[in-house]
Amino acid sequence: MSSIFPKNLIELSLLFSFSPMVFHGSALANEPASTKPEKPTVKFYMPEDVGPMTREDSSSLKNGMSVHRRVISKPKDGSVLMDVGYNSFKAGAGSDKPYAYSKDELCYVASGEIYAQSEGKEVFARAGDFMWRPAGAATHQTKVLKDAVTICAFAPARDDEWSHRLPQSEIGKWDGDPEKKPHVIFRNYKDVQPMTRPGSPDYSDGRVVHRRIFTKQRDGAVYIDASHNFYKEGKETGPYSYTHDEVCWLESGEIEVTNDGVTHIVRTNEFMWRPAGAKTNHAKILKDSVSICFFAPARDDEWSHIVSAASGGE
Incomplete structure (x- = not known):
């Protein structure tokens, strides 16, 4: 098939000189729209899929x-x-x-x-x-x-x-x-002491039990860390987002989450991937729940990875 594109600079200049309607009409109409980075969003996966x-x-x-x-x-x-x-x-x-x-x-x-x-x-x-x-x-x-x-x-x-x-x-x-x-x-996970969180009584009264199993500070893990988390039914939180990527697997329970206005029920055995910056507006624990969560890169400290939340996130 012969090419419709000019083969050299002379042919290119002739195209612009003698085909102004092609340049100003069709060419501009077919130019791709300016590309913007895709907005990070929370996504859900079932392993059997x-x-x-x-x-x-x-x-x-x-x-x-x-x-x-x-x-x-x-x-x-x-x-x-x-x-x-x-x-x-x-x-x-x-x-x-x-x-x-x-x-x-x-x-x-x-x-x-x-x-x-x-x-x-x-x-x-x-x-x-x-x-x-x-x-x-x-x-x-x-x-x-x-x-x-x-x-x-x-x-x-x-x-x-x-x-x-x-x-x-x-x-x-x-x-x-x-x-x-x-x-x-x-x-x-039982050999790791649960964490407390300033300003959040949930982490002290048993409604949230958050254990950071392998960490950057204690173990030298740089690329990834892991946590074991328990949430009591009725616990609510949000809005929040993170400066790190997070993947969680729901070992048991049921959690309702609303991300960018879209509500999803996370069920047992489901995975959730939250790229850095993806926002959760609201989360509610519908049944006592246990999640296993990985953060990458590993968090530098206890809570500085959390954005836009007074007491949300983990």
Whole structure:
């Protein structure tokens, strides 16, 4: 097909000289409108609406023993600072092959029991446990002892499906101070003291129980942090927004949220992605609720990430 565009500057000048109606009429009419950054908005996802992933060298992903759904991702959703997956495992799934990642990983064990061996240390991860795997930290063996579900976030967000997995030849390599070698850490939410918040009695009387499980200040987590949150039925808050990206998974309960005038009921097992700056006008806890939330990058302190709220947000 021949091109309708000029092939050189002479032809371009002739087009402008002898076709003024084309230039002033059609050309301007077809010019794209000025582009503005898309306004950040809160979005919701159910894991079953996202197809499971496969990998050629993983028999458990191919035979259904492990099911991995990348619920919020960089390629699909444009999430740059973190992505989040919903993973289910059948008892007996696992691997004797070491693995490590080029990204930080934070996981929450929602149910089941998983045996893991990392750098000679053995752990039996159960419901309520969180795991932080800094980039480069290796796990050498895993086995699912009871059917399990985990919620895992990676930061920064993965560029594609599997390139974050380090080659076997790179796993365990470390030329720095042995004391600073990255390693996998497990922590149960009950072992973390709930936070209080100046000017908000809800955080002292039990209507809100907010535990910051892995943090920048205490643990050195830079790219992402995680929290376990309980909200009593009837609690209301808003308006508020954050200076950081947030992804939450509702483990139990029901919450009514209104964002930019649109009301949505968040139900058990649903994910919510709030890019930095996305505003919630109002939130009401309809049933006692527990949420698992990830913030990226990790928050610098306790409350400075909250914008436009006297007592809202977390």
